[in-house]
Amino acid sequence: MKRSIGAVLFLAVLSVGIAAQPAADWYLGKTIKDIEFSGIKRVDRNELNSAVQAYKGKVFSESLWMDLQATVYELDYFDQISPIALPGDAEYSTVIVKFTVTEKPWIETVRVDGARGLRPGEILGAALLKSGDIYNQAKARADEKAIRKLYMEKGYADATVTSFTEPGRGENSLVLVFQVSEGSQLAIQEIRFEGNKALAASSLKSKLSLKEQGLFQPGLFQEQKLEADRNQIENLYQSRGFVDARVVDILRELNRDEGAQKTRLILTFVISEGDQYSFGGLRFSGNSIFPNEKLAALVRSKEGTILNYPTLLADKQRIEDLYYENGYIFNRIEMKERRDPDSRVISYTLGITERDRAHIENIIVKGNKKTKDHVIFRELPFEVGDIFSKTKVITGLRNLYNLQYFSALTPEMVPGSAENLMDIIITMEEQSSADIQFGLTLSGIGASTPEFPISGLIKWNDRNFLGNGQSVSVGVTASPDTQEVTLGFSDPWLFNKRMTGSVELSFVHKGMQALQDSLGPVFAYGDPAAVPDPYTSWAEYEAAGYVVPDEYYMDYEYWNLNLTFSLGYRFIFPVGTLGLSGGVRFGLTNQSYDQALFRPFSESLASSAGDWINSNSLIFRTYMNALDLWYDPSKGYFVSQKFTWAGLFDFEQDQFLRTDTKLEGYVTLFDIPIGEDWSLKWVLGGHTGLSLLLPKPGSTLSATDNSKLYIDGFFVGRGWRNLTESTFGGTLLWENWVEIRMPLVKQFLSFDMFLDAATVRTDQGLLTFKDGVTGSLDPSKTSLFDLGFENLAFSLGAGFRFTIPQFPFRFYFARRFFMNGAGRFEWATEGMEFVISITQTTL
Structure with a gap:
């Protein structure tokens, strides 16, 4: 029509x-x-x-x-x-x-006919049209090309793909059929070069994406890579001063291998090198907005050196980006050469035609089925009427990715209704933001300890509740000794400002253990000479490294009900996001045990047995976030400082000031494209955290076992589950890790290698392993200034980390080690320990 x-x-x-x-x-x-x-x-x-x-x-x-x-x-x-x-x-x-x-008719089913070498699911994954979509003939033709491209990537150079429709069973429906004729796979037997004198064949081969067939290399021929490899050869020559170098022909020789059902291919790149030139300098004309000096500062090519044409193009791009970043996107910048063939020197002039700045006329978002427009617009650091800024567009896309509502974002800049006006169109693909998590958390497979802690998790969470960008969660965690129920709600844009408001209600029950004092002699509470069973004096206790055998612990029940309110604000700066937040936690705690059987060594546990005690605190936190993606960073840093004032009233058991300092940094070591959709990428990450429990001004420190700091074996000191809070719960915790992360599936799965090191300090001194793997406490060392390698719990390992919120788990194999009293490193166990835990994000 x-x-x-x-x-x-x-x-x-x-x-x-x-x-x-x-x-x-x-x-x-x-x-x-x-x-x-x-x-x-x-x-x-x-x-x-x-x-x-x-x-x-x-x-x-x-x-x-x-x-x-x-x-x-x-x-x-x-x-x-x-x-x-x-x-x-x-x-x-x-x-x-x-x-x-x-x-138009809708697609009831999509079917693939004629596929033998590739799975139908893999083929349909390349197509845009899915079951339930409105049929579009243009999209069907585009899917034909996409499927044929997939076949060519797999070495089926002669594959053909057509599509047709059949009537469906539903009203106004049809069946979309892709008919495939695969042909045979084409493998590269050999790659040759002719005409190359200045560069060796090995140097040229190293730049090609097409590879010869070998033991670990299938060598599949892909037609679409051939032109890219032609460009790689020419770029390599042009980076060495051969600006006229061209691949003038690519010869093919085919040999059919009937046994392997493949056709062998010999490729020959015919090269014309030309002469080598030096760089004679870059001049500017037509520029009035930026002076020559500012433009010249962006040029890295050095006059008088061998001409590196790709570097010169990068210089030109930096100059274009300078204009682009300042809103001058309609400028025309052309580079003209002046060649002296006798001296073999080429000089260049950059002609700049300057126009007015571009302003944003419209911001259009597409593809958001659940997320409301205002949730998207508030994350964009630009609005209608602003001068266009490339940096702000990139920042806006990063903000949207960090929401984890979208799997893909595609920006497009198109001319507006008048000169110097433009529209920004962002097309997005949403991913699920509501999820139900099931899982187990365990540690200790292969460990020497008899315990085998297992925790079951079920959690429902919607990070984009009703499309409003708010988070609602309900979670239950259960294990033989711990049960927890949590309810939470948070709004990251309270009152449509960069203000975060949240409320959380949690109920926790734990089966705990505590030291006893029921065997003779029984000490009075407050007696400075008191020691726990089975010891009778401080000399015995100290000689044992302040470690109590398991059979002398008593069991007790711990119940806790918490209601937490918090409020925060985010400030955006060029160097990162500064966050400030504060909150209050109201809690009730109950600790009970069989008083006819046990007498606890702790006076606070004995005095509060069976009573519900207030446990309140004030929390203040500030952070600076300069990570590119906070849930899976590859560059940037994060630093935070948190203060907790525990005990708002004198009758509360916890009376202390807790401080938590954290610093993380990430850098990409390398990012090497291997295929069109995957790169070999290693990210180096480092983390250090220091937590302290300090006495409040004018008072003494008082902390229950549940409030003390310890190495948990899951997130701190991975694998070290034997350093329990009952014996090694202290007032200082220093934990560190270094990781190398290799993304396997972008924004989904990563392979990590790690090294952990952690220590803790109690009233009896620093953790030490000079007496063996079980650990003990060293009263001669009371601060980090006394720290030695024998005071650190080390673990080394590797495993897989999922970076999606629907499955936030980490699966690691860890091997613990320590420095013994002889100054030698020693493995804690014979084998590896399997650790499963929940992925924690920085924020």
């Missing part, structure tokens, strides 16, 4: 619909209040609204109507479109444009 027919129909319907009005063209010059669609059954209404959003609020005119009509037709979702104009109010001061549509 032609657009001109639609325009006539539109005007005719308008005339009938407003026959009672004073003028047939009453809608002209009126503001468009809304644009509605009737007859929608399967097309995504959010996508329709996004497509026409830019027209709402504008004044209706014939030219605007033609643009709006073109936008609706270009969606290609409808067989018929009937428009009508309706008054937006009783005074006819605004207009509502309503489209009544008939949808």
